[in-house]
Amino acid sequence: MNTRMVEVRAKVLKQNDLLARDLRERFRREGTCVVGLVSSPGSGKTAFLEKLLAGLARDCRVAALVGDLATENDAARLRRATENVRQINTGTVCHLDAQMVDKALESWHLDRIDFLFIENVGNLVCPSSYDLGEELRFVLLSATEGEDKPLKYPTIFNSSDVAIITKMDLAEAAEFDLPAARHNIESVRPGMQVFEVSAKTGFGMQAVFDLLHAQLARARQPQVASTR
Amino acid sequence: MHELSIAISMIDQITEESENRGGLDVEAVHLKLGAFSGVDKEALLFAYELACEGSLLEGSRLVIETIPLVIYCDRCQKNRVPPSLYELSCPECGSPGQKIVSGREIEVASLEIAA
Numbered sequence: 001m002n003t004r005m006v007e008v009r010a011k012v013l014k015q016n017d018l019l020a021r022d023l024r025e026r027f028r029r030e031g032t033c034v035v036g037l038v039s040s041p042g043s044g045k046t047a048f049l050e051k052l053l054a055g056l057a058r059d060c061r062v063a064a065l066v067g068d069l070a071t072e073n074d075a076a077r078l079r080r081a082t083e084n085v086r087q088i089n090t091g092t093v094c095h096l097d098a099q100m101v102d103k104a105l106e107s108w109h110l111d112r113i114d115f116l117f118i119e120n121v122g123n124l125v126c127p128s129s130y131d132l133g134e135e136l137r138f139v140l141l142s143a144t145e146g147e148d149k150p151l152k153y154p155t156i157f158n159s160s161d162v163a164i165i166t167k168m169d170l171a172e173a174a175e176f177d178l179p180a181a182r183h184n185i186e187s188v189r190p191g192m193q194v195f196e197v198s199a200k201t202g203f204g205m206q207a208v209f210d211l212l213h214a215q216l217a218r219a220r221q222p223q224v225a226s227t228r
Numbered sequence: 229m230h231e232l233s234i235a236i237s238m239i240d241q242i243t244e245e246s247e248n249r250g251g252l253d254v255e256a257v258h259l260k261l262g263a264f265s266g267v268d269k270e271a272l273l274f275a276y277e278l279a280c281e282g283s284l285l286e287g288s289r290l291v292i293e294t295i296p297l298v299i300y301c302d303r304c305q306k307n308r309v310p311p312s313l314y315e316l317s318c319p320e321c322g323s324p325g326q327k328i329v330s331g332r333e334i335e336v337a338s339l340e341i342a343a
Contacts, residue, residue: 007337125266
């Protein structure tokens with residue numbers, strides 16, 4: 001049977017990318033610094049975010065969107081720090097996409113929010129394909145997970161801007177090899193900034209706050225090109 | 229496993245393309261899939277078949293061309309294929325490669341249409 005070829009050349013995630021671009025422009029216009037968080041389940045994303053929200057809420061207006069397959073548990077935890085928390089239940093979907101973020105932002109006044117955090121579904125594979133319009137993406141790796149996670153999931157580490165090593169208070173007990181972890185991160189994302197923290201003890205959190213404040217200052221200077 | 233989401237996005241996009249061109253009888257879809265796209269080829273082939281059921285593309289084939297990861301080496305000033313997906317460095321001089329030239333694609337290249 002005869003066939004003919006029709007050239008298409010269309011990006012499959014074009015709709016998502018276009019919407020993410022619109023979101024990014026909107027965040028810039030409103031002066032909101034938006035940070036995405038990705039990691040495997042159980043790496044301490046919510047504990048880390050709780051500390052970030054509580055720390056930043058002292059002198060900034062903060063908000064968070066939390067993605068999970070089911071339950072409102074994470075949102076309930078984060079509401080201890082701020083009322084501006086919305087849960088996105090994805091059902092069976094293993095990642096957030098730009099449309100879910102756009103919908104979840106409905107009726108929020110972004111111009112009254114300094115920092116918005118978007119906590120993705122715990123998953124180191126799927127979220128890497130979906131741009132959410134965030135200015136910075138943090139990838140979290142806990143000291144209890146092992147040093148080789150970056151090598152096993154290079155795409156998510158490479159698509160992120162900053163790596164956060166969490167649960168550093170457990171590093172010794174878990175025999176976590178910090179130099180190897182740093183080496184592996186550098187291998188999949190050369191030049192990536194790495195922070196070591198413990199949400200439990202507060203260790204290392206100040207450096208993250210400093211980074212975020214610097215990012216907010218940049219977000220409020222529209223003439224300076226952003227990192228993404 | 230987001231390959232099902234990817235398959236559904238593909239089908240939506242091709243259906244729209246078909247409508248724009250007055251209806252196409254698609255026999256095969258040619259997809260460029262980057263080795264660094266985060267999408268698994270086998271899982272996508274499986275998901276595609278499922279997602280096609282009852283759609284315009286039911287019975288069509290998905291032909292996937294894998295696009296290798298290519299980085300740009302600043303020192304050599306050349307495009308290079310890194311040693312692996314988890315060592316983004318130049319195979320010749322060993323410098324780290326921060327710029328990805330290709331390997332992230334998830335792109336419908338062309339459609340094979342019954343003539």
